[in-house]
Amino acid sequence: MNAVRKRARWLAPAAVLLALAAVISARAEIPLAERRSGYADLAPDTKAMQDDDTSNPGMLAVLDGEALWKTKAGNAGRACADCHADARVSMKGVAARYPAFEPTLSRPVNLEQRINICRTERQQAQPFASESKDLLALTAFVGMQSRGQPIAPPADERLRPFLDAGREAFSRRLGQFNLSCGQCHDDNWGKRLIGNIIPQAHPNGYPLYRLEWQSIGSLQRRLRNCMIGLRAEPYEYGAPEYVSLELYLMWRARGLPAETPAVRP
């Protein structure tokens, strides 16, 4: 009895502290006017590489994706183009709205997962492996149709719990370094980590060509990189935890223009 009362006495200040912490973490979010794409932090030569479609290596994947768009696949013998016709029209702005809620799974899916759902259900084909060349190519091709469009996460009430989970994950400390995403990307963006400028971590150019990877890669690959950097164990590709985090990151980057396929160092 006494112990319970003692705990209750401790709980009240703890609740105040928690509320205070919530206020502080809410204030730590970057104001909309100060948001900027990772493009702003690029060296001039990397900017030039991204700006010219004949020097942007991400365009090689886009060309592969365009060919895949028109290739018939699976038992249904259908190509993406047979249902969606011209991607320049039908896919315009689509990537800027993902991750989106998938009613059959009762959870959000990202663009890669959406493509694989189409592939298994509509084309009755084997899904592409995570991070495979073909999946990245098709995602880059669909993503590029939104280039220049503002990131516009859907205002879907069903996404709210996942968005909240993503926000919570962004501020959760993890790994042996015991750091959260926000400690770098909200609190210290623009400063340097060793020689590199810490970006604001907006996912507005994925899948993107990373010079370090010497290939195109997904946002989940980038998130895995960050987690390994924190000495945390990354989730498996396609894990719902990543999708929630992607959802929050897209919400956080709302309004920024999509740059797919972007180039980053």
Place this chain on the structure above:
Amino acid sequence: MARALINVPAKAKRGEVITIKTLISHVMESGFRHNQIGVRIPRDIITSFTCTYNGEEIFQADLHPAITANPFIAFTTIATESGTIAFTWRGDNGFSAAESVNITVE
């Protein structure tokens, strides 16, 4: 099939210096890396690049293991006459790719 992106102006004035930019998809596996079980990944690189202008060689390069994946090669030449600019890449395991573009010189 290797995809290549070529950037050559479609039209140029006679005597004008033009920039030619080429980008080709290739893994450029150096041959110095090992996989997760310690087995060396065999070298797979582009070893040579050639550009001809109406059949005459105007640029040639040897490529080596330290060169990045998807090599981007840019160089200049003088637009002398209308015709075809052709590109050839050759490499390990019988790799070969060719592209060509037309240029009009006035």
